[in-house]
Amino acid sequence: MEYDVTIGIEIHCQLKTDTKMFSGAPTSFGRKANTCVNEIDLGMPGVLPEVNREAVKKAVMACTALHLDIDPLVKFDRKNYYYSDLPKGFQITQQFHPIGRNGYVEIETAEGKKKIRINRIHMEEDTAKQFHLTKFSLLDFNRAGTPLIEIVSEPDMHSGEEAEAYVEALRQTLYYIGVSDCRMEEGSMRCDTNVSISPKGSGVLGTKNEIKNLNSISHIGKAVNYEIERQKKLLEAGEKVLQETRRFDEKSGETVLMRRKEGNVDYKFFPEPNIFPIRLSDEWIKDIQDNMPELPQARKERYKSEYGLSDHDIGILISNKEMSDYFETVTKFTANAKSACNWLLSDISAWLNTHETTIDQAQLNPENLAKLIAMIDDGKISNAQAKKLVDDLMAGKDPETAAKEKGLEQVSDTGAIAAMVNEVMDANPQAIEDFRNGKSRAVGFIVGQVMKKSRGQANPGMVSRMVNEELAKRIS
Amino acid sequence: MIAEMVKDRDGVNERVSEAVEKAHALQESLNAVITFVDPAKQLEEMPEEGLLRGVPIALKDNVNTKGILTTAGSRILSNYVPIYDAEIAVRLQKAGAINIAKASMDELAMGGTNKTAYIGPCHNPWDTRRMTGGSSGGSAALVAAGVVPMAIGSDTGDSVRKPASYCGIVGVKPTYGRISRYGIIPYASSLDHVGYFTRNIKDACVTLKVLAGRDERDMTSSFKEVPDYSALLNSDVTGKKIAILKNVVDGVSTPEIVTMFNGLAEKLRKRGAIVEEYAFDEALMRAILPAYFIIANCEATSNHSNLDGIRFGVREDGADMAEIMTNSRTKGFCSLIRRRFVIGSYGLFEENQERIFRKAQKVRRKIVEALDECLKEYDAVIAPAAGTIAPFIDDQADQDALGEESVVAENYMAIANFSGYPSLTQPMGFVDGCPVGVNITCRGFEEVEMFNIAKAIEEETGLADLVAEVK
Structure with missing residues (x-):
């Protein structure tokens, strides 16, 4: 049976800024744990967010490069959930009014160029990093509060190759304009890929599975292709595809179940009361857009x-x-x-x-x-x-x-080369005879001998020309 | 009083020592202090000049003070020592104020009785069987008992202005954005204000000059210039139009308070003010409490999600991090707070949010529009700050109950939190030996206007610099 494959991708991309999204603490990668934090990143009682202007600028640049409509009224919302890597117990994000909507990126496919639509780009803050050990867990808050943009595609991709091309096109674009380091292996660009299949032409979307832990572009294609085959096998065996979050295992090249989704989590989104809406002036936006790399x-x-x-x-x-x-x-x-x-x-x-x-x-x-x-x-x-x-x-x-x-000077002196050509020809009368009899490979032989004699320093073009001239002379 | 203290440069050490001694001496009867702060280092580092130089003060215990225990009246924070100072703590320090105590408060400022503080209730200096009101009860008690001339509070519904009424002092809540909230452990961000207590209007002017002003770390703080309130203070109310909130007066349950208030209105008229009754739509007035309750608890449940025992605060054991968080939160809060978190959470659920939280926000806007309509015509609205004197501590009334007759009179002051407009309470008289206050609310950033009307009232009542003799 033939299937339609539908792929949508959500990408989290760390913005390249000196300080965090809502605090003055430095952003960092690979620094000693918990050294790039202040009271805001730790979610201490009483702290308030302060929006990083540079991060907003970078988000505007990303929207511009990817052809999104920019909402000049910047608003933030709270996404509420309890997790030990989320210091405040909520993440400040842009649920209701993303900074950009309706863009696209062009990719090259086997069938030619194709536009992949981008639904939205919104700004938010990163979480802390957790290390779970056998008897205890460690938390590093250096990453907490790092500015992120989330780029949500439309489900416009239909193969692992297209998914790869999409991520590569985004990576290139965002890297070129200096918005992000886009290092998938270091997590500054993270990719969640949703894959579903349905009988060809049915027009109904199948149950989607989300694949996480894709830390290189080549893994995306592999993971997607594996996932397509896995879902096909399920359907062909008469089984159902369940809504799952899966992880790509590099070693086996397979996707592995992380968790089943049982209903959607209610994040109780509501507007962030500590940040009044910020009006981006037309001039400010234009200035950024006029100076795009x-x-x-x-x-x-x-x-x-x-x-x-x-x-x-x-x-x-x-x-x-x-x-x-x-x-x-x-x-x-x-x-x-x-x-x-x-x-x-x-x-x-x-x-x-x-x-x-x-x-x-x-x-x-x-x-x-x-x-x-x-x-x-x-x-x-x-x-x-x-x-x-x-x-x-x-x-x-x-x-x-x-x-x-190194004594590597090419001999382009006509006299010197002529002398060597003559020497070689004098020493190899058989070659001249061969040439006379129409064996053209004799030319190559003589040229090779001359080059050898010059220890490779003779100008090969000149040697070739002069050997031909000399041969012509000698057989006439 | 503050200005005179600051002038008396030689008396600093003695004054501060006296305040510390008095605070200790009254602790058993008032239970107003959570943490006593040693003033020695502050005295050493005190600046040469400052509007509050050498003035002993107290901070509500939700003001972050670096290196000094800050509990917000909650068990879960009973071991929390901040790594940073609130903006106002820094401003006070720079002005030379000497902080001698972190004052008791309702747990996480989520109450109006000061009975939910984890250290137990705070007692009213005028009658220790009675409550101070809350949530800034400890600060109010310390000012009313004459321990300090000024104490910081915070006001989300009326948490400065109600205790001020019960304790016979001035309680000020300036315009939203006038004072930075950075470092104040929140209740509900869109309603929270830093406020403070003094014993007279002049001191209220001096204090606001110190506290007010833009702070980069609080994006909701205002860029508006801070006027010299003291210099601008006069008590001229000639031609001022003042609206009496009729709905409130009608709902006051104590007849003496109504009589007292009407007498005060008459005195203002005699000074040349135009004082008229103004009736709001009663349905809107009755909606203040439920709208407030929903918005405050929805925001609070989110604001306090950081209290999980992981990075700070009292941690309870658990098999994994999720269980540690659950156990810490279950044991860390009193049942009233947990109930309010559940209600707040319920109001934010996707399926409920539109008809609960968002609706409450719409109602809030309607109420503010009604207030704006009134303030188009009037310079201020006034009403009794409470329908009764301070209730007894062992009165078992349910704080969260709705529907009683006095619902408007006891809860209307949240209107100034909805609008963010400046509002203050000052003493108006006594009933049964206990003080009662009057409340004034003006347009946004018109604190000068508010202080001037308050000064006129202070002159009429003669009720300034009251100190309760604690028995």
């Missing part, structure tokens, strides 16, 4: 029109903002953007992988990379020689100096 989509188009890069290369470059930024710096020093792109995506990326570092951490000087490209383009060194300079380049060395030290 470049979006990845715009950058893609620019790379195509400005540098003529291939879609494939653009895709790889854009997916790594630091690499893409670096590429742009290099292009300030060289007109050969294609070559810059090739170097960054091949040899330099390989070097970074081997050395487990990133481009923004490396010592590579963009001017030096441009210089290396110029040296190749000017025929001063060969590509093969240039590859030998990667280690030096990555150590911050000037490629000219390094090439000299």
Whole structure:
């Protein structure tokens, strides 16, 4: 039986701000437990919330980038529930008036471009982190109060691949505009995926299951695909799909039951009385929107029109903002953007992988990379020689100096090459004879011998041209 | 009185010691103090200048004081030592005030008797068999007994203005947003006000100057400039239009209080004020208490969700965190509070919220609109602050019962919490040796107007600087 698959995704994204959503305590990742907290984050009696202006700005940026309508009247509500990671016993969120509504993001699918609609974006605060040990539990309140936006999609996705593409598109966008670190593995971007299936064309939505604990983009596709198959098996066995919250297990690649949902929890939402509605001025919003950093989509188009890069290369470059930024710096020093792109995506990326570092951490000087490209383009060194300079380049060395030290200067001196060509031909009369008899591979043999003689330093283009000329002369 | 104290720079230590001694001496008969605060360090660090320099004061025990036990009158907070100071604690300190006591209060300020304090009831200095009223009863008792000239309270329904009536002192609740609530353990955020007690109107002016002003940490606090209340104080009420709340006067159960009040109105007329009866829609007036009760308890149940024994407060054992929270909350609150939390929670449930909580908020708006209508024409509304003198402590009346004849007269003052408008109670006379107060409410941020009318009343009654002799 064929099925329709429906997927909706809720994403919690920590905003990149210096301080928390409603308190002046610093935001942090990986700091010593309970050192980035004040009385507000701990929910001490008598504290009041103070809205973080920067967080609102970041939320406005996110809404703008994702084409949402912004509600200029910012209101907050309380979501009431008891849990040990929720210090106040309620979370301040935006239940009734989210800051943004009705947006979309464009994804690439096998069938081409597709818009995934976004229902809403709202601001809220993060909870504390819990560590449950055998005999006791530990609570770290550093995360408590960290600004979040929750991005709720419409159920517009129909496969694991689309779900992945959606999250990747959001991750790229929010990362590019500096709204969030979007580190799924560190939890600064968390993804709850709802999956349901129903008989094809039935038009009825099946019972949905929510998958949590998806801490990398590739897990999303795996989890969704597993979940689709699991639900299919249930239905085909004549069983019912129950409404569940499930967790993705990385090792087995399966989703595992966390809890069954028995009716919805009543969070007793009501407007937060300690924050009067805040009117965002048109000028303030416009100022933010006029000064938006470049979006990845715009950058893609620019790379195509400005540098003529291939879609494939653009895709790889854009997916790594630091690499893409670096590429742009290099292009300030060289007109050969294609070559810059090739170097960054091949040899330099390989070097970074081997050395487990990133481009923004490396010592590579963009001017030096441009210089290396110029040296190749000017025929001063060969590509093969240039590859030998990667280690030096990555150590911050000037490629000219390094090439000299290594004796890697390409011989482009016509006389020197002519002498070597003649020497090789004199020593290999059989090759000339072969050539005369129409065996064209003799050319390659002679070129190879000349290159060998020059220890790889002869300009291969010149060698090839001169060997051909000399052969023509000798057989005429 | 405060101004004279501040001028007497040599008398600080003696004055503070006397206050401390008196507070201790009266503790057995009043039970007004939860924690005595050693003034030594404060005296050392006292600023050279300040509107309250060297003046002994007391704080209601819901004002967070760093390093000093702050219980809010509740068992669950009976071991809570704050890591921070409330904004007003800092302002008072900067003005040179010396805090000598954390005063008793109804548990979490959720009462009007001061009988629910976990340390037991507070006794009225005028007659110790009687209650002080609440929830700021300890603060009221300490001012009325002459221990301190000023004490901080908080007022969600009438928690400063009712005890002021029962204790024969001035109780002020300024406009919502006039004084920062940062660091005040809440009852209901949209109704909570910081208030205070003094023994005369002049002192009330000095005190407000110290407490008022914008605080970044309280987003509901006002940016409005703080006037020099003392300098602006006069008792000229000529041409002032004052509305008598007829519904309240009609509901007062003690005839002497009505007579006394009418006499006062006449005196104001003689001073040139235009004093007229004004009747509100009785149905709206009767809706004040139920609307108040719902809004206050709905907000309270949420506000106090942080009291779970996990991060602070008295923790009860349990198998896991959920059980620890449940046990701590079950044992930490008295049954009245638990009942109110249940009611508040019920009113917030999704299926009930529209017809209970949201409806109460709509009723609140209607009531405020009616008050606004009246204040378009009048500069102030006045009425007796209570229908009786302070009741006896062992009177078993159910605090939460509705429907009695005096429901309007005993609960109308919440109208100033609904609107956020400034309101004060001051002594008007005595019945059976116990004080009775009159209440004035003005337009938002018109504290100057309110103090001027109050000053005129004070001159007419001669009831200023009353000190009860505790027997």
